[in-house]
């Protein structure tokens with residue numbers, strides 16, 4: 083059974099950079115995520131891996147900087163999108179945008 087998001091949110095995976103830039107323009111700090119390959123494996127190619135996880139070393143790399151975001155998606159055009167939320171205590175949480183990391 084399709085989830086609510088699958089039924090109501092159509093993600094065009096050829097426009098991932100546009101989405102990432104749009105989130106950044108709203109002030110949301112983004113990071114690129116490893117995506118799922120057509121055969122179901124994670125693009126990081128480690129044997130046991132749970133998609134999605136960041137393509138950057140730490141969540142502190144999250145940014146609204148357009149240059150950096152363009153560079154990331156130039157290197158990995160199929161990368162999923164994560165938004166990093168900072169809590170009141172300064173802790174950072176990764177929110178993967180549903181549907182952007184592949185099937």
Ligand SMILES: [Zn+2]
Pocket residue numbers: 116124125126127128131132133135
């Ligand atoms: Zn992985």
